[in-house]
Amino acid sequence: MIKVDRRAFLGSLGTAAAVGAMSHEARAEAVEHYMIERLNSDKGADGDKIADQLDFYDPERTVPRGTGRLFAENKNLKPMPAKPTLVDFYELRFAPARHVLQSAKRALTTGQPERTVLACLMHDIVLNLVKPDHGWWGAQLIEPYVDERVSWGIRYHQALRFFPDSEVGYEYPDFYNRIFGEDYEPDPHIQRAYKQARDHKWYMEARLITMNDEYAFDREAKVSIDPFVDIVGRNFKQPKEGLGNDDSPSSHMWRAIANPNRPL
Numbered sequence: 001m002i003k004v005d006r007r008a009f010l011g012s013l014g015t016a017a018a019v020g021a022m023s024h025e026a027r028a029e030a031v032e033h034y035m036i037e038r039l040n041s042d043k044g045a046d047g048d049k050i051a052d053q054l055d056f057y058d059p060e061r062t063v064p065r066g067t068g069r070l071f072a073e074n075k076n077l078k079p080m081p082a083k084p085t086l087v088d089f090y091e092l093r094f095a096p097a098r099h100v101l102q103s104a105k106r107a108l109t110t111g112q113p114e115r116t117v118l119a120c121l122m123h124d125i126v127l128n129l130v131k132p133d134h135g136w137w138g139a140q141l142i143e144p145y146v147d148e149r150v151s152w153g154i155r156y157h158q159a160l161r162f163f164p165d166s167e168v169g170y171e172y173p174d175f176y177n178r179i180f181g182e183d184y185e186p187d188p189h190i191q192r193a194y195k196q197a198r199d200h201k202w203y204m205e206a207r208l209i210t211m212n213d214e215y216a217f218d219r220e221a222k223v224s225i226d227p228f229v230d231i232v233g234r235n236f237k238q239p240k241e242g243l244g245n246d247d248s249p250s251s252h253m254w255r256a257i258a259n260p261n262r263p264l
């Protein structure tokens with residue numbers, strides 16, 4: 001589990017005034033993104049350069065905090081194949097993707113249903129495109145290609161992280177208390193989403209994502225997309241034209257991920 005240094009984290013968000021101006025929800029989102037970025041960093045857990053890789057650390061604020069990873073980092077991307085598959089996206093755009101791969105690995109090794117493994121595998125991939133309200137964006141990204149319960153769970157996992165459920169053993173993440181203090185209150189739209197999910201027959205689809213999420217910040221774990229290729233094959237409706245070429249309601253989102261340098 002990655003340790004979060006409160007001072008380093010708050011420093012990464014900017015000045016005290018800037019932190020004060022952020023909503024509780026925005027700060028909670030920043031914690032998750034901070035941890036994912038640290039996890040994906042190749043510089044070592046305590047390397048001095050890690051902060052340089054965090055888009056929200058940018059002291060000049062040239063890039064808004066919610067900019068997706070592929071758009072915040074000006075790196076040389078390899079070209080995508082003419083008919084890209086979901087696995088191509090993991091290898092060429094989402095890599096190293098340690099957080100989602102670890103989440104999915106936990107679901108797989110604890111014997112959870114394939115659709116839960118798939119949901120964990122995909123629950124945060126949209127952070128490559130955009131960060132605010134990533135549950136909603138992430139659900140829309142994959143909706144045309146998966147069982148409705150998978151995208152539903154991803155939509156609501158964002159809200160459920162902030163609400164404990166002792167019946168299933170989900171506790172409020174302790175690091176949220178340490179980072180934000182005890183007075184944290186999610187934004188109203190998050191509270192509404194929580195109530196909707198809590199009363200829904202598919203509640204556990206989203207809850208299971210949050211339960212695998214919490215354990216998925218281990219830098220030492222060895223992960224790869226390989227153990228999930230068959231599950232993707234059975235549960236993800238891969239378009240024969242390639243993701244982005246199939247004119248689905250979210251094709252434009254896949255094209256933006258494939259080609260973040262397109263000017264218009």
Ligand SMILES: [Fe+2]
Nearest residue numbers: 123124134158
């Ligand atoms: Fe998430």
Ligand SMILES: [Fe+2]
Nearest residue numbers: 099123124213
């Ligand atoms: Fe996550």
